[in-house]
Amino acid sequence: MPQIAQIAETYSSQIFWLLVTFGFVFFVIGLGMVPKVQGTADARDAKISGDLDAAKAAFARADEAEADYRIRDAESRTAAQAVMAKAKGEAAKSSETKLAAADADVASKIAAAEARIQAASIAALAEIETVAADAARDMVARISGVEASDEAARNAVKAALAHG
Template sequence: MATTDDALHAAGEAAAEHGGVFPPFDTSTFASQLLWLVIAFGLVYYVISKIAGPRISGILEDRHDRIASDLAEAERLKRETDEAMETYEKALTDARARAQSLASETRDKLTAETTAKRQASEEALSSKLAEAETRIETIKAEALGQVDSIATDAVSAIMEKLAPKAPTAAAVTKAVAASAES
């Protein structure tokens, strides 16, 4: 504790030596304090205006230029991106149009081919149907031509079994023809 008491005692003696007034508030030293204030302010102003100010101004100008160039570059890249998107959209639209055109052409081609095949098939079926109808008419005509002879043979066979005396072929033919007319 002796060191703390000694320090306080030394401070008290220094204050008594100066008359107990805080030196910056001592009126007897105002003139010299103002002179040193003006000199210090002038030096600081000179250093700031001649050395620090231009450096700070240069740094701010460089930053401004860099920001301006970055903004210009960003704008250029944005334009390029927009142009690329426009080109992409146009290419996509063209591709869709070509795809629709190709699909339409393919559909039309397949429809034409299918129609041609269907017509060919219908013509082939029509000709086969005509042939079949012709054959049926021929067979029908032959069958109808043979009906009289079959009927005559059948009637002759039946009459031989039923009647004791078989009728003549001319009589049977005449009877079959008469029954076919009615």
């Protein structure tokens, strides 16, 4: 086994060269280069987690904004409903008053018209009586030659008119 057979003549060279090469590996590569490589990887990890955190925060903000929007939406909806109800009430009230006014106007016009009609019909009746009494007196005079009094003719006409 050369590992044992050659140990006396090779151990010093083995140890020397191992220390030289491993020293190079440790000091130049291990201490000089590996921290930079690892630093790059760590910086990347930090950036990734930072970006993820930022994205998460943005998500939370978006959720918040949405909730806020929903609340404001609901608020403005109720406000709009209130405004609408108020406007409806006002409109109903004003149309009611206008209707009442118009009703009163119409009623007064109807009453005036009825009064006019009544007056006209009374006048017409009175005229009819006079005309009918004249006609009756005429008819009596013609038929019997008796001059009927104005009053009797008028009464007779009234009685006939009352009987229709």
